[in-house]
Amino acid sequence: MSADDPRAALRERLRELDDLQHASRVLGWDQQVAMPAAGTAARGRAGGTVERLAHERLTDPELGSLLDAAEAAGEDPGVIRAVRRDHERARRVPGELVAEIAQAAADAQPVWQKARETSDFALFAPALKRNLELRRRVAACFPEAAHPYDALLDQFEPEMTTAEVRSVFDRLQAGLRPLIAAIAGKPLPDPLGGVYPVDAQRTLSLEIGRTIGFDDESWRLDVSTHPFSQKVGPGDVRVTTRYDEADPLSGLLSTLHEVGHGLYEFQVDPALAGTTADTGTSLGIHESQSRLWENQVGRSRAFWAHWYPRAQELFGDALAGVDLDAFLRAVNVVRPSLIRVEADEVTYAMHIVLRFELEVAMLEGSLEVDDLPAAWNARMSELLGVDVPDDAHGVLQDIHWSFGELGYFPTYALGSIISAQLWEAAGAAIPDLEGAISRGDAAPLRAWLGENVHRHGRTRTTDEILRATTGGPLDPDPLVRYLTTKFGALYGLVPS
Amino acid sequence: MSADDPRAALRERLRELDDLQHASRVLGWDQQVAMPAAGTAARGRAGGTVERLAHERLTDPELGSLLDAAEAAGEDPGVIRAVRRDHERARRVPGELVAEIAQAAADAQPVWQKARETSDFALFAPALKRNLELRRRVAACFPEAAHPYDALLDQFEPEMTTAEVRSVFDRLQAGLRPLIAAIAGKPLPDPLGGVYPVDAQRTLSLEIGRTIGFDDESWRLDVSTHPFSQKVGPGDVRVTTRYDEADPLSGLLSTLHEVGHGLYEFQVDPALAGTTADTGTSLGIHESQSRLWENQVGRSRAFWAHWYPRAQELFGDALAGVDLDAFLRAVNVVRPSLIRVEADEVTYAMHIVLRFELEVAMLEGSLEVDDLPAAWNARMSELLGVDVPDDAHGVLQDIHWSFGELGYFPTYALGSIISAQLWEAAGAAIPDLEGAISRGDAAPLRAWLGENVHRHGRTRTTDEILRATTGGPLDPDPLVRYLTTKFGALYGLVPS
CATH class of the missing domain: 1.10.1370.30 (Neurolysin; domain 3)
Incomplete structure (x- = not known):
């Protein structure tokens, strides 16, 4: 596979996305297993930034083009299908709706807790x-x-x-x-x-x-x-x-x-x-x-x-x-x-x-x-x-x-x-x-x-x-x- | 401070940089304290990607302009000075030289170890x-x-x-x-x-x-x-x-x-x-x-x-x-x-x-x-x-x-x-x-x-x-x- 092979270009893109997801996974594990409680606010912010950068890469239209080109060049169809599904799903749901959902969930948390406590x-x-x-x-x-x-x-x-x-x-x-x-x-x-x-x-x-x-x-x-x-x-x-x-x-x-x-x-x-x-x-x-x-x-x-x-x-x-x-x-x-x-x-x-x-x-x-x-x-x-x-x-x-x-x-x-x-x-x-x-x-x-x-x-x-x-x-x-x-x-x- | 205040714009930029550095710090702590040994290769790659993204933000010319504008708008001069120093230093040393240094260090490690072992x-x-x-x-x-x-x-x-x-x-x-x-x-x-x-x-x-x-x-x-x-x-x-x-x-x-x-x-x-x-x-x-x-x-x-x-x-x-x-x-x-x-x-x-x-x-x-x-x-x-x-x-x-x-x-x-x-x-x-x-x-x-x-x-x-x-x-x-x-x-x- 040469350097200008679209399969290599796709793999390079995916590697960066995977690296950001790797960082997210470590931040998540650390938060649940190791992090002192007072670190919560800063962790929420840092985790959110890393996820946003990963999301930008996943929704990048160039990724869609690379998937097509790499598929035509013979990339593993199972990989193409899985990544294309992530890409298309992420592009279909508008970022504002994702943000509204996150906000609604954050608002609902304490309400649900209170409701459960008081049945x-x-x-x-x-x-x-x-x-x-x-x-x-x-x-x-x-x-x-x-x-x-x-x-x-x-x-x-x-x-x-x-x-x-x-x-x-x-x-x-x-x-x-x-x-x-x-x-x-x-x-x-x-x-x-x-x-x-x-x-x-x-x-x-x-x-x-x-x-x-x-x-x-x-x-x-x-x-x-x-x-x-x-x-x-x-x-x-x-x-x-x-x-x-x-x-x-x-x-x-x-x-x-x-x-x-x-x-x-x-x-x-x-x-x-x-x-x-x-x-x-x-x-x-x-x-x-x-x-x-x-x-x-x-x-x-x-x-x-x-x-x-x-x-x-x-x-x-x-x-x-x-x-x-x-x-x-x-x-x-x-x-x-x-x-x-x-x-x-x-x-x-x-x-x-x-x-x-x-x-x-x-x-x-x-x-x-x-x-x-x-x-x-x-x-x-x-x-x-x-x-x-x-x-x-x-x-x-x-x-x-x-x-x-x-x-x-x-x-x-x-x-x-x-x-x-x-x-x-x-x-x-x-x-x-x-x-x-x-x-x-x-x-x-x-x-x-x-x-x-x-x-x-x-x-x-x-x-x-x-x-x-x-x-x-x-x-x-x-x-x-x-x-x-x-x-x-x-x-x-x-x-x- | 209004949203179009350059101080707010600078702080937002710095926050993203700080979030990436936060992720780097957790990856580093985890590697030294928690990570199973077989995770080394993937961690090196992920850590490198996060550091590269932070470096891109630090060297961004727009950060330089924002520092000037925020300084004029009354941002803490101690913050301006410290960040400007990082920004200018990072821009002065070419990325290729940084990469050469990293490669030379990686090459020298095993040589030094061997040399020390054999005096x-x-x-x-x-x-x-x-x-x-x-x-x-x-x-x-x-x-x-x-x-x-x-x-x-x-x-x-x-x-x-x-x-x-x-x-x-x-x-x-x-x-x-x-x-x-x-x-x-x-x-x-x-x-x-x-x-x-x-x-x-x-x-x-x-x-x-x-x-x-x-x-x-x-x-x-x-x-x-x-x-x-x-x-x-x-x-x-x-x-x-x-x-x-x-x-x-x-x-x-x-x-x-x-x-x-x-x-x-x-x-x-x-x-x-x-x-x-x-x-x-x-x-x-x-x-x-x-x-x-x-x-x-x-x-x-x-x-x-x-x-x-x-x-x-x-x-x-x-x-x-x-x-x-x-x-x-x-x-x-x-x-x-x-x-x-x-x-x-x-x-x-x-x-x-x-x-x-x-x-x-x-x-x-x-x-x-x-x-x-x-x-x-x-x-x-x-x-x-x-x-x-x-x-x-x-x-x-x-x-x-x-x-x-x-x-x-x-x-x-x-x-x-x-x-x-x-x-x-x-x-x-x-x-x-x-x-x-x-x-x-x-x-x-x-x-x-x-x-x-x-x-x-x-x-x-x-x-x-x-x-x-x-x-x-x-x-x-x-x-x-x-x-x-x-x-x-x-x-x-x-x-x-």
């Missing part, structure tokens, strides 16, 4: 109406979309449609409601007691992270209020978790979840470095990677067959009287409940189905904001059989709508669905996957995911990855099968 | 000649300078001249050589024995840092290979240190040193935030702040009268049999030696005088690079009475010349000189300063430094600060007096 939805309703209006204007920037919600969903799930999600979610909830109803009457296992020192939890988290796939030259593990994972750049993956000394499970499962996210980006083909296409292709695929390691692996008997003796060694007395069966019941407790972030593997997706339905209805205008709490409470009763006592434990519980973030929630459940599809495919492709996991050997699964999902970065869409690995499209049946089989056995249910 | 100066000589040639070209960009070295010194000590430094260093070495000779024959104190756990060292470092001036909303203390201090932005000061479990002094004195640097920038007037003038005005003044807290305060009887009981409490057995007098002798051991970074308070400046003389001679051409080792060894013998066994322990010991960094070394000794001048001035202005320190009360000294040095940021030069606080220019006599008095008493020397 007063009426206080939050005007801000939500404003956010909704702004998102309708975003959707209107994409008049070719079949449904206005498609334009919002597309930010997080490129090329997925509202109709597809609706159909899949309908099948999912129909499939899971009998299981949830059957489990609801069963007694809960004893909770784990004792004290689990942070140092021991960190040691176990590090050992598990290293076994799953990181070398210590390439990652670090820290604590943050809200655990997250961030690849800063090639060879630099940051994972955070949190530790509760009264409960070892929340920290360990959080670590597994974030390690799953981190491993995804860590294993992207190094040839994509600097193209901005070396990250996750969609939030659904991203979430499938975290859920797979957290749930299919991290809540399995095979996994703990290997790791439970080590946990007992590290935690000493606290787990001395708890056998593996009792521990596994504690790891897999199921209880229909009010709060999404506390939900278990079986009921979690119902919280998402609810939010998706309500978001679509509000955006369409078929549900008025003022009627939202009543709709929420009625549907919670249908989906999970729980009564919502107040809006703080209902419609006001999540921060997302205070940012006006619509289209994001579905990706959580898409992650669960996809994780089960990939898990079935991996199980069929890898001889004795369960045996490997029960020996503490994550290499076969890591290699399979690397080859079939991770290395492609953003050059393949969700649908392309699913068709290549499972032979078909997004499909909720593997998740229903997996949950029904696993929890049927754990809860001693009679197969229907 | 083979001849191996390093060609790289040093190349670096010297490039610095002569930098100096030639400033033809109005009275001496070519002035142009290099000016990067670190704005408006200070080679002639002034030479005269002050001549007086300093004449003043200190009798003291060094008198101490050289005296027996050394017993070294401290025992083990000093890192946790206890960190606890003491944090307590001292908080007492000197930081609140935990505004700083953090970490470990790095080479301790440093960095204000990222207002309310966000990062200090690093290192701990040696066999020696509590190196870590504690390193913490005091870096806290001194950090406190300086922490106390800059918040009104200067975002102007790029809210940092240290020169490396000499910066180093005076670190040395003052490390030496005049941190190696004093008054300081340890308060802190030694706490140290004994934290370190338990290790210090149980060591009384305050013995501990103070260990803190203040003096021994002429070969290595600059291991030198004590009395002999340190001689290492710098040596380097300054040799740098000036090489730049002038009165000393050939090939003759440098012989000149080094002869002058070490005169200044410190030590024989240099090989070049690894002599001319090859420091990294600076491998970067081609000339003009930097003098600032270390300027820091010592200025710290003694400010210490005398503070002692005269603050009633019972020693009493306050012996009660663990750093507030009077912190307030005096804040008012007279720190708050001005870069709006006052070294000379202006010295004249305002001491009534005169840079002067080595206070340092000679301070060292002669203190070490005369410690070593039982007869006053001459």
Whole structure:
């Protein structure tokens, strides 16, 4: 490739954009993990400037011309498609609208917090109406979309449609409601007691992270209020978790979840470095990677067959009287409940189905904001059989709508669905996957995911990855099968 | 100030520059403190891009016009002067020369390392000649300078001249050589024995840092290979240190040193935030702040009268049999030696005088690079009475010349000189300063430094600060007096 090859010119452009995004990622990680609190104002300003400079480069018309020229010259079509999508999307939504959205979100934050504290939805309703209006204007920037919600969903799930999600979610909830109803009457296992020192939890988290796939030259593990994972750049993956000394499970499962996210980006083909296409292709695929390691692996008997003796060694007395069966019941407790972030593997997706339905209805205008709490409470009763006592434990519980973030929630459940599809495919492709996991050997699964999902970065869409690995499209049946089989056995249910 | 006021336009420009420098500072801190090793290549690229974007803004001719217009409109002349100096300096040195210097430094690094390992100066000589040639070209960009070295010194000590430094260093070495000779024959104190756990060292470092001036909303203390201090932005000061479990002094004195640097920038007037003038005005003044807290305060009887009981409490057995007098002798051991970074308070400046003389001679051409080792060894013998066994322990010991960094070394000794001048001035202005320190009360000294040095940021030069606080220019006599008095008493020397 010569210096005046349009592919080289494109790569040089993308490298500068990627460098600015690299700086943004470090500023973000630092803010959540390291920055002293009094640095907040200056950080907000500096982060905003770096993002603006990156946005200028992304929307530059010359980038559009370079994409065309580089495509004609044979540049990787997956890279061209991913970057062109970013470029066109960024150009479609006017900068003033982006600024209005940011301002509305900043204004709505304290209002939502106050409303949640006092469980007063009426206080939050005007801000939500404003956010909704702004998102309708975003959707209107994409008049070719079949449904206005498609334009919002597309930010997080490129090329997925509202109709597809609706159909899949309908099948999912129909499939899971009998299981949830059957489990609801069963007694809960004893909770784990004792004290689990942070140092021991960190040691176990590090050992598990290293076994799953990181070398210590390439990652670090820290604590943050809200655990997250961030690849800063090639060879630099940051994972955070949190530790509760009264409960070892929340920290360990959080670590597994974030390690799953981190491993995804860590294993992207190094040839994509600097193209901005070396990250996750969609939030659904991203979430499938975290859920797979957290749930299919991290809540399995095979996994703990290997790791439970080590946990007992590290935690000493606290787990001395708890056998593996009792521990596994504690790891897999199921209880229909009010709060999404506390939900278990079986009921979690119902919280998402609810939010998706309500978001679509509000955006369409078929549900008025003022009627939202009543709709929420009625549907919670249908989906999970729980009564919502107040809006703080209902419609006001999540921060997302205070940012006006619509289209994001579905990706959580898409992650669960996809994780089960990939898990079935991996199980069929890898001889004795369960045996490997029960020996503490994550290499076969890591290699399979690397080859079939991770290395492609953003050059393949969700649908392309699913068709290549499972032979078909997004499909909720593997998740229903997996949950029904696993929890049927754990809860001693009679197969229907 | 209206929106079309040129002062507002200048501030907006400077804010963007400051935001990019903020990002650079975070990238730098992260690289030294947090980044996994495998992230190095990507970080180098991203850091380079952010620095290039900042440099483009600094050299923009429109910035020059804005400085003129804002000055006419009444902008703070200290801010105008500091920014104009940056702007003009950056425009004077061509970008290609800057790139050549960076490349030569990168090429010279491994050569210098190899040369030091094998104590083979001849191996390093060609790289040093190349670096010297490039610095002569930098100096030639400033033809109005009275001496070519002035142009290099000016990067670190704005408006200070080679002639002034030479005269002050001549007086300093004449003043200190009798003291060094008198101490050289005296027996050394017993070294401290025992083990000093890192946790206890960190606890003491944090307590001292908080007492000197930081609140935990505004700083953090970490470990790095080479301790440093960095204000990222207002309310966000990062200090690093290192701990040696066999020696509590190196870590504690390193913490005091870096806290001194950090406190300086922490106390800059918040009104200067975002102007790029809210940092240290020169490396000499910066180093005076670190040395003052490390030496005049941190190696004093008054300081340890308060802190030694706490140290004994934290370190338990290790210090149980060591009384305050013995501990103070260990803190203040003096021994002429070969290595600059291991030198004590009395002999340190001689290492710098040596380097300054040799740098000036090489730049002038009165000393050939090939003759440098012989000149080094002869002058070490005169200044410190030590024989240099090989070049690894002599001319090859420091990294600076491998970067081609000339003009930097003098600032270390300027820091010592200025710290003694400010210490005398503070002692005269603050009633019972020693009493306050012996009660663990750093507030009077912190307030005096804040008012007279720190708050001005870069709006006052070294000379202006010295004249305002001491009534005169840079002067080595206070340092000679301070060292002669203190070490005369410690070593039982007869006053001459």
